[in-house]
Amino acid sequence: MSIQLSKEKIDEAILTIIANGGEGILQCVQCGACSAVCPGVRAGFPVLCRLLIKKLQEGQLEEIIEETSTWGCQACNRCTEVCPQGVRPLEVVFAFRRYQAKELAISTSSTLVQMTLYERGHAVFTDAQALRESVGLPGKAPTSAYDEKAQKEIQTLMDNSPMSELGLF
């Protein structure tokens, strides 16, 4: 597969990222230091920091709209720390994520998380009742996970937030 480079597409991608807060995108010289330290890349999300910037600089905004790598960013900001050109790659990642969210192209890896949050008040939930009891702790931890009233409160909050517009819950 080859990609077609065009000025219009490149401009659109760059301006979209800048408008969403990724001002440093044009400063990147593709050295790769950011990706070298990125825990997301290490975990197997390749299109983060350097490669994301590369693709956007080539105008591949729509082509990668379904890319799930960006949702692997842990916001640790190490990329910003090591970038020799002052790009602040995290901001580019987040700018692209904002664009994805606005276009409702949200990865399942993150929709699941939000649905769990809506239902149980935890983004990530594992039922540990048996394990807790085996070490002599009360099975149900005192959190929203086992408290319907707290769950209702969280759902009310989320229903009234912009997140509800995503139509996930």
Next chain:
Amino acid sequence: MAKVGVYVCHCGSNIAGVIDVEAVRALAETLPDVTSAQSDLFMCSNSGQEMIKQDIQDGKVDRVVVAACTPRTHEPIFRNTCEAAGLNKYFFEMANIRDQSSWVHQHDPFGATEKAKLVVASAVGKAARLKPLEDKFVDVTKAAMVIGGGVAGIFSALELANLGYKTYLVEKEPSIGGIMAMLDKTFPTNDCSACILTPLMVDVGNHPNIELMTYSEVIDVDGYIGNFKVKVKKKQSYVDWNRCTGCAACSEVCPGRTSDVFNQGMSQRSATYIHFPQAVPKKAVIDMDACISCSGRRVGTAPTIDHKTGFPILAPCENACPSGAINLSINYDPFGEVVEVAVGTIIAATGYKVMEKDAFKEMAPSSPNVITALQLERIISATGPTGGQLLRPSDNTRPKTINFLSCMGSRDVRHHTYCSRICCMYMVKQARLIKEKYPDINIFIHFIDVRTAGKGYDEYYTGARRMGIHILKGKVGGIQKVGDETLRVLAYDMESQENIEIESDLVVLATAIELPESTKTLAQTLGLQFDGSGFFRELHPKLGPVETSTQGIFLAGCCQGPKDIPDTVSQAKAAAAAAAIPLAQGHVRIAPTISEIHPEKCSGCGICVPLCPYFAITLKTWGDRPRAEIDITQCKGCGVCTATCPSGAIVLHGFEEEQIMAQIEALTR
């Protein structure tokens, strides 16, 4: 009545691309005093210059205005044209319609053309009132000084000395050699650094025309091109160099210890030491900061007399010296011995320093197994701390995996934005040298991109790949310490778009080259400027690469910017040639466009004296009262005094009142 010729240049499309040249020429024709107005594609070309000469020889014009690029590069050319046609060359005036019109008003061709017309009119107004001036000449001192004794200074000095000029070579360390003396082998031919440098150092030491002043520093420079007076401080060494034979008996007995700078802190040396085994001159010095007064006697005091033997009790170093060269009774003198030498020209060749690893926090600088490339150079050098054995610092074992990290502090907005130019090549060199000797060591080099553009360099780099050295595209982001000894390099491989982690026993940082803090004071003493990267600024990046804006002071080597040995040597020879010109000519020309005081009008108020930025004015008693006088060798023609003199006693030749007024009139008509 003056007859002014106006010549408007297209400068290819530089001017004509924006400005309506014909409109400017037509306007010129209508100006008072103008007797010829022409244009040409390139006025500086032969045909353009012939046009001017023809008009002069035909008697058509006797004042010349060229409307063109810039006087910075082209004024001398057109002055010579006038002179060749028999006209006084100061009857020439340049109208800068490129820098001042076509370049700055690119997007407004009409406005640019109108402005160019004004600029030309103003030049014509001035030209019509120009007066003939004659160049002045002063004799020069036929000797030169080279500051800094690295490979740049060595070549500059040898070149000048071979041309027959007395040359002073000033070096702050006890020996010449600079950083090249610390290197193991040198790319791209892998010849041993010491083997090619030492004979040259010896030549310097023996040359009848070179006076070697090591362990010395320049503290003051006075004067001007052709006649500089330089004060040099010889640091106090406590060793009489006339007697010292370089046997090193003193350093063998000295118990004082300090970090060995020559070995990049990888070993210790004694307080009394010889810089390195091949030092030139091979003389010992005592480093007073490291001397522990081991004999119990304070330095600068006489030794106590042993009541049994009746002999003085000397320090071990004094005792050990077979030629009695050491005397610790001399008082410490922070000023050292100051000598003054007279020279005609000066070359600054003060070199560079490499950044220390401490600046790179993410690269685990606290680990002894993270080292700078210059430290590695000492480790693999036969004269280094391990006798040339490749051993890692933490436990003196041979590393199995080595990672080289490029661009540490170079091409990085947090440190230096420039490329240090030599690291790509020396990393490849060091990797090759290690691979040749120990083929089982696994070597990785991490690059943003490889820069090997010199003669024979790319072949050298390709050779490294063929030897099985792994070259990875991608800047290393950080290093983690795994236990005490091992390091984990967090790298990225751009080709496979994947992160890689490499366990490594030794990591080498290619740290950036920069101007050492200490040479910044020297720059002030010499009146030098810095460029955007912090190195000494040359006169012109392309056309004046060894000259500086201070006439008579030249640059060679890494103090002007990062460069390898081939480039350093080329520049050193070029600087020597440039520095020899005034010496060969025997006199220097002084432009007559400088200020002159008319003593009969001077009231002796002295206001001009402190205002002159070049200290050119003094008050002298003439007959009954004080009057100002300008030293023509110091005056730069800035005009500050002219503008301030309340008696109107100062004339700036070439910028006289009548001339300036005519310009203002033309511009405000």
